[in-house]
Amino acid sequence: MGKSSKDKRDIYYRLAKEQGWRARSAFKLLQIDEEFDLFKGVHKAVDLCAAPGSWSQVLTKKLNENRVNDESPPKIVAVDLQAMAPLEGVIQIQGDITKSSTAEQIISYFEGELADLVVCDGAPDVTGLHDMDEYIQAQLLLSALNITTHILRPGGTFVAKIFRGKDVTLLYAQLKVFFPVVTCSKPRSSRNSSIEAFVVCQNYTPPEGYTPTMANPLMDFSYGPENELLGVNRVIVPFVACGDLSGFDSDKTYPLEGESLDPLQPPISAPYKTAISLKQQNFYNKVP
Numbered sequence: 001m002g003k004s005s006k007d008k009r010d011i012y013y014r015l016a017k018e019q020g021w022r023a024r025s026a027f028k029l030l031q032i033d034e035e036f037d038l039f040k041g042v043h044k045a046v047d048l049c050a051a052p053g054s055w056s057q058v059l060t061k062k063l064n065e066n067r068v069n070d071e072s073p074p075k076i077v078a079v080d081l082q083a084m085a086p087l088e089g090v091i092q093i094q095g096d097i098t099k100s101s102t103a104e105q106i107i108s109y110f111e112g113e114l115a116d117l118v119v120c121d122g123a124p125d126v127t128g129l130h131d132m133d134e135y136i137q138a139q140l141l142l143s144a145l146n147i148t149t150h151i152l153r154p155g156g157t158f159v160a161k162i163f164r165g166k167d168v169t170l171l172y173a174q175l176k177v178f179f180p181v182v183t184c185s186k187p188r189s190s191r192n193s194s195i196e197a198f199v200v201c202q203n204y205t206p207p208e209g210y211t212p213t214m215a216n217p218l219m220d221f222s223y224g225p226e227n228e229l230l231g232v233n234r235v236i237v238p239f240v241a242c243g244d245l246s247g248f249d250s251d252k253t254y255p256l257e258g259e260s261l262d263p264l265q266p267p268i269s270a271p272y273k274t275a276i277s278l279k280q281q282n283f284y285n286k287v288p
């Protein structure tokens with residue numbers, strides 16, 4: 001979250017810096033919570049695709065607020081491809097959630113215990129090719145779901161970013177296999193112009209006899225038109241807008257009042273640094 005001309009445009013980006021969140025995404029989780037009371041009774045949580053860490057900050061704050069006197073501190077495990085600056089009380093893993101080695105590492109931290117809540121704000125680097133972006137996003141969500149089937153307690157909640165593309169009903173159908181209540185929610189801080197939304201999957205109830213497996217059978221599905229879901233298999237889930245609808249609009253421009261603040265947590269090893277270094281070495285001009 002840098003300091004740029006965008007400061008003048010994005011109210012949630014500025015509010016995040018003012019309130020000490022590492023990213024504007026914090027408001028998305030907070031606004032989803034306003035609607036779904038996500039953190040009630042939650043003591044152990046996993047934050048998938050967590051960097052730079054604003055959702056982990058929200059989890060730390062909320063789970064500690066909910067803690068009763070002599071209860072042990074909450075357990076929060078955060079995972080991302082990117083390095084993330086330390087956060088007190090958060091166990092961090094740097095890894096790819098689509099790899100079974102990362103999934104196994106997460107599971108090992110729970111030592112046989114189960115999480116109450118798994119959240120995933122994972123997003124691939126978008127290419128602008130919508131079909132491709134939606135496909136990769138869906139694969140990320142299914143990887144998150146696969147990890148979730150290993151570590152979520154029955155009755156637990158799974159929240160994940162979703163792109164509402166044309167194959168979204170297939171994802172809803174896959175989620176419905178594990179969760180009787182699936183809602184698509186759009187927080188106020190998520191731009192209307194973005195196809196991003198969040199699935200809130202409640203009351204984890206794996207099918208009888210389901211054994212979680214790292215082979216990820218969820219992903220072994222051909223997305224061709226021959227497999228389009230029709231009739232009763234076409235799942236439509238409720239859509240809920242979250243957050244104060246008379247509050248700040250993330251698509252609107254608000255004037256900058258006062259000084260622009262410095263970023264709270266600059267990236268540790270931003271991928272663009274490699275690109276800048278390659279550009280300085282004239283690398284791109286050499287590529288045929």
Ligand code: SAM
Nearest residue numbers: 025049051052053054055081096097121122123
């Ligand atoms: N929720 C975060 C926060 O509040 O600070 C922001 C998450 S950011 C929108 C998306 C993150 O997904 C990026 O940090 C990216 O590195 C991560 N990501 C994308 N693909 C991943 C993968 N395969 N495994 C782990 N992390 C991944």
